[in-house]
Structure formats: structure tokens, C-alpha cells
Amino acid sequence: MGxxxxxxxxxxxxxxxxxxxALPPDYRIVYQEMQKYLFKxxxxxxxxGRLLTGIVDFFEEGAAAGKNVLELIGSDVASFCDGLIKDSPTHRL
Incomplete structure (x- = not known):
């Protein structure tokens, strides 16, 4: 890498x-929690970068449609994240 x-x-x-x-505050908070979870x-x-960029795209669309962030992902952030990465090799022990 140069x-x-x-x-x-x-x-x-x-x-x-x-x-x-630039996301609304509730979206930003949920994104930050998702990011922490995914980094672990x-x-x-x-x-x-594709996964995180895709989440921001999804959130921008939801915010533009006037939806609450929990309408998009549900109340369990970790379960939503697990669904996103279910077929990927992870760092989880």
C-alpha cells in the first residue's frame, strides 16, 4: 500500500x-452502536468499506422517507448486524 x-x-x-x-440524531446513534459492534x-x-457505506445508504433512504430508525432495523441492533454478516467469516471467537 503506497x-x-x-x-x-x-x-x-x-x-x-x-x-x-449528516444523519438525524437517532440514526447517528444507532449507526455508531452498529459500528462499535461490527468492529468487535x-x-x-x-x-x-462496503458494509458501512451500505448501512449509511440504507439509513439515508430511511431518513428521507421519514421513517424512524427502529422501523428499519428493529429494536435489537446486534441481531440486525448479525443478519448483515451471517454468511461472512468474522473475528468472533
């Missing part, structure tokens, strides 16, 4: 964080 890859990765991450900050037990390919 310096350009590192710089590009940082730009992408900052853009991702800006999108998360998530799939081994989590760091390619």
Missing part, C-alpha cells in the same frame, strides 16, 4: 464520517 492509497483511504473515510454526521465481531472484510 502513500497515495493511504491518502485516498483517509479521504474516503472522512467523506463517510461526514455522511454519518464483524466480518474480516469490514475494512473494505
Amino acid at each position: 502513500i497515495r492509497d493511504i491518502i485516498e483511504g483517509k479521504k474516503q473515510w472522512r467523506a463517510h464520517v461526514a455522511r454519518v454526521k 465481531v464483524g466480518p474480516t472484510d469490514l475494512y473494505d
